[in-house]
Amino acid sequence: MTAAPREPLEAALLEAIAGLTAAAAADPDAPVAPGLAGRRALELFDDQATSRALDLAARWLRGQGAGFYTIGSSGHEGNAAVAAALRPTDPALLHYRSGAFYVTRARQVPGHDPVRDVLLGMLAAAAEPIAGGRHKVFGHAGLAVIPQTSTIASHLPRALGVAFTVGRSRKLAAPIAWPADSVVVCSFGDASANHSTAAGAINTACHVAHQHLPLPLLLVCEDNGLGISVRTPKGWIAAAYGSRAGLRYLAADGTDLAGAYAAASELAAWVRSEQRPAFLHLRTVRFLGHAGTDVETAYRSGDEIRRDYGLDPLLGTARLLVERGVATPEEVLERYEVVRRSVLDAAAELVGSPTLTTAAEVMAPLAPRRPDAVAAVATATPSGDRSAWFAGTLPEAEGPLTLAQAINRALSDLLLTHPGLLVFGEDVAAKGGVYGVTRGLLKRAGAARVFDTVLDEQSILGLALGAGVSGLVPVPEIQYLAYLHNAEDQLRGEAATLSFFSNGQYRNPLVVRIAGYGYQKGFGGHFHNDDAIGVLRDVPGLVVASPARPGDAAAMLRTCVAAAAVDGSVCVFLEPIALYHTQDLHEPGDGGWLEPYPPLDHHVPIGEPRAYGGGDDLLIVTWGNGLHLSLRVARRLAAEAVHCRVLDLRWLAPLPMARVAEEALRTGRVLVVDETRRTGGVAEGVLAGLVDAGYGGAMARVASKDSLIPLGDAALTVLVSEDEIEAAARALLARG
Numbered sequence: 083m084t085a086a087p088r089e090p091l092e093a094a095l096l097e098a099i100a101g102l103t104a105a106a107a108a109d110p111d112a113p114v115a116p117g118l119a120g121r122r123a124l125e126l127f128d129d130q131a132t133s134r135a136l137d138l139a140a141r142w143l144r145g146q147g148a149g150f151y152t153i154g155s156s157g158h159e160g161n162a163a164v165a166a167a168l169r170p171t172d173p174a175l176l177h178y179r180s181g182a183f184y185v186t187r188a189r190q191v192p193g194h195d196p197v198r199d200v201l202l203g204m205l206a207a208a209a210e211p212i213a214g215g216r217h218k219v220f221g222h223a224g225l226a227v228i229p230q231t232s233t234i235a236s237h238l239p240r241a242l243g244v245a246f247t248v249g250r251s252r253k254l255a256a257p258i259a260w261p262a263d264s265v266v267v268c269s270f271g272d273a274s275a276n277h278s279t280a281a282g283a284i285n286t287a288c289h290v291a292h293q294h295l296p297l298p299l300l301l302v303c304e305d306n307g308l309g310i311s312v313r314t315p316k317g318w319i320a321a322a323y324g325s326r327a328g329l330r331y332l333a334a335d336g337t338d339l340a341g342a343y344a345a346a347s348e349l350a351a352w353v354r355s356e357q358r359p360a361f362l363h364l365r366t367v368r369f370l371g372h373a374g375t376d377v378e379t380a381y382r383s384g385d386e387i388r389r390d391y392g393l394d395p396l397l398g399t400a401r402l403l404v405e406r407g408v409a410t411p412e413e414v415l416e417r418y419e420v421v422r423r424s425v426l427d428a429a430a431e432l433v434g435s436p437t438l439t440t441a442a443e444v445m446a447p448l449a450p451r452r453p454d455a456v457a458a459v460a461t462a463t464p465s466g467d468r469s470a471w472f473a474g475t476l477p478e479a480e481g482p483l484t485l486a487q488a489i490n491r492a493l494s495d496l497l498l499t500h501p502g503l504l505v506f507g508e509d510v511a512a513k514g515g516v517y518g519v520t521r522g523l524l525k526r527a528g529a530a531r532v533f534d535t536v537l538d539e540q541s542i543l544g545l546a547l548g549a550g551v552s553g554l555v556p557v558p559e560i561q562y563l564a565y566l567h568n569a570e571d572q573l574r575g576e577a578a579t580l581s582f583f584s585n586g587q588y589r590n591p592l593v594v595r596i597a598g599y600g601y602q603k604g605f606g607g608h609f610h611n612d613d614a615i616g617v618l619r620d621v622p623g624l625v626v627a628s629p630a631r632p633g634d635a636a637a638m639l640r641t642c643v644a645a646a647a648v649d650g651s652v653c654v655f656l657e658p659i660a661l662y663h664t665q666d667l668h669e670p671g672d673g674g675w676l677e678p679y680p681p682l683d684h685h686v687p688i689g690e691p692r693a694y695g696g697g698d699d700l701l702i703v704t705w706g707n708g709l710h711l712s713l714r715v716a717r718r719l720a721a722e723a724v725h726c727r728v729l730d731l732r733w734l735a736p737l738p739m740a741r742v743a744e745e746a747l748r749t750g751r752v753l754v755v756d757e758t759r760r761t762g763g764v765a766e767g768v769l770a771g772l773v774d775a776g777y778g779g780a781m782a783r784v785a786s787k788d789s790l791i792p793l794g795d796a797a798l799t800v801l802v803s804e805d806e807i808e809a810a811a812r813a814l815l816a817r818g
């Protein structure tokens with residue numbers, strides 16, 4: 083391998099340091115800034131130089147075809163001061179330019195080697211400590227550094243959630259993963275500060291603080307004035323965040339280690355003692371372009387780029403050390419060279435580290451499933467006094483229940499069983515939900531565990547992500563399926579990826595209840611009857627439960643909560659609104675849809691469908707409202723001696739394909755009844771799955787139209803109807 087080239091940036095730095103004037107030697111234990119001894123400042127210089135050298139190594143490795151990542155931290159090394167002002171147990175969700183923070187944090191804990199950690203990340207090495215070669219990111223389970231995705235600002239809702247959980251932990255009987263006096267630190271760039279995800283999370287932080295609820299959150303905006311090539315207007319970050327109600331703001335110069343340390347220390351101590359959010363505006367520069375591939379001169383003049391060399395944080399720290407007599411210019415230069423050499427040597431040694439080589443290795447941490455352990459938890463007898471909890475009438479003694487009632491009783495039992503379970507969302511507490519599903523839970527479990535949130539689905543899911551990664555079992559509610567869509571990345575991009583990108587070391591146990599689907603009588607319009615779930619079907623590892631019957635709903639909710647607690651599963655629990663209060667199946671007053679509360683030792687394993695009827699003439703595969711429609715059609719056909727078997731999938735991800743294929747082979751005719759859209763609907767998966775399974779019999783589908791849902795009875799023109807199901811069934815039967 084060729085030697086790493088000297089960057090012009092380095093030449094400028096070395097020359098500037100050499101030009102500093104030495105002062106009389108001072109006691110290294112004397113402070114160079116309040117609370118910062120000279121000796122400590124020297125260590126922080128090493129950390130900053132280490133981070134810089136890692137950027138050089140990244141470019142060098144890339145140039146040799148060995149490395150895969152060149153977004154660096156050069157110019158941002160002032161963030162070492164933020165790490166120095168915090169405890170190594172304070173949960174950190176870091177910007178991708180927080181390399182010096184990471185180095186300083188790692189060196190606060192004996193036995194860590196941040197250089198090796200970061201280099202292994204660049205090399206996509208399987209031994210990399212957080213993502214195991216799946217992603218280049220700052221993260222370490224032993225350092226409370228939670229890894230981030232590449233989606234800028236998407237980590238702020240989770241950071242909000244972690245801070246909320248820390249603040250709430252004193253009121254909960256369940257332990258959390260962090261000390262109760264933690265400060266949660268979350269850093270991001272200046273352009274990212276404008277993203278609606280950031281703006282929403284910061285707004286929610288202010289909203290929480292305004293209510294005097296504890297929220298120990300330190301936001302750090304690393305402001306280099308650029309988002310790739312786009313300039314942040316001068317003064318914008320201060321204008322946007324400098325005077326927000328409930329958010330304390332301090333600005334610091336990232337070139338000035340002493341000043342940055344003083345500001346970070348003041349805010350960290352304040353956030354810790356006051357349990358209120360603060361915003362540290364850390365002004366930085368950005369060296370070496372946005373990434374190794376970015377030709378910065380296309381949008382910045384050479385003069386401007388060179389002018390920034392004077393604002394190099396390493397030069398700032400060198401000046402502090404030299405002026406205070408902690409080191410001579412020669413000693414600083416020597417330290418720089420030692421650090422540089424050791425990092426580049428380590429890089430050369432690590433080239434060729436084993437990488438992931440099989441799909442099985444890659445996918446191992448995606449969604450671990452231990453069904454036996456899940457079953458044990460799902461069917462455990464609730465601890466605590468159920469009789470007192472339910473005020474005398476146990477759900478199993480209530481007689482037949484509706485879907486809404488069954489979910490309500492199950493949530494109640496689960497709140498009793500799992501002290502770390504939280505129920506929250508819009509209108510879930512005092513009102514008990516738009517459809518009464520969470521009615522009474524606030525009174526039973528208390529306001530610390532059942533609470534209304536701000537009207538922002540990204541924040542609702544962010545609170546859940548934060549609670550989950552902190553060791554609780556969040557059960558948030560999204561009021562209507564249509565309103566998941568504006569926050570969906572928190573589920574798809576964040577919750578469902580954490581286990582993968584942390585090699586299973588961090589998890590996001592989560593059961594998000596979503597009321598959805600069409601067929602609501604007398605109430606409607608698209609946004610309350612949305613039936614589009616394609617966006618959930620392709621998220622790797624996501625569990626999608628969709629019960630139709632009351633007994634199933636209670637039992638499946640037990641499973642989802644247990645899977646979240648045991649395996650860290652990310653579960654979506656899709657509830658058909660139109661069936662919430664349905665009582666009858668075939669005739670008015672028959673009560674055919676109601677079911678008793680299932681025995682406590684009963685649950686439904688993930689992926690297990692439910693069969694109705696033993697007919698061999700036709701298999702109808704369906705779920706949700708489609709089950710109600712299909713069972714009615716099946717009865718009409720039975721009157722003509724056509725015997726159907728109706729299979730309720732119950733789980734839409736993973737689809738129970740083995741069982742579907744087995745039942746299909748028995749009948750030789752399959753009709754999939756899909757109440758969601760034709761495109762992206764579940765039927766696509768079922769029919770393709772049957773082909774994959776080698777099924778060669780007849781098959782067909784009916785699905786709702788690729789339409790939005792109109793108001794009133796016109797909705798029925800685009801939703802699957804009993805007539806369509808019956809016609810399709812007859813057509814299949816006619817094929818012989």
Ligand SMILES: Cc1ncc(C[n+]2csc(CCOP(=O)(O)OP(=O)(O)O)c2C)c(N)n1
Nearest residue numbers: 179232233234271272273274306308309310
């Ligand atoms: C949601 C999203 N949109 C776009 C991108 C592509 N992108 C990556 S970094 C970046 C600029 C971020 O600028 P800033 O927040 O100021 O951070 P900096 O790189 O300057 O430190 C963009 C647009 C992304 N990663 N995520």
Ligand SMILES: [Mg+2]
Nearest residue numbers: 271272306308
């Ligand atoms: Mg920027």
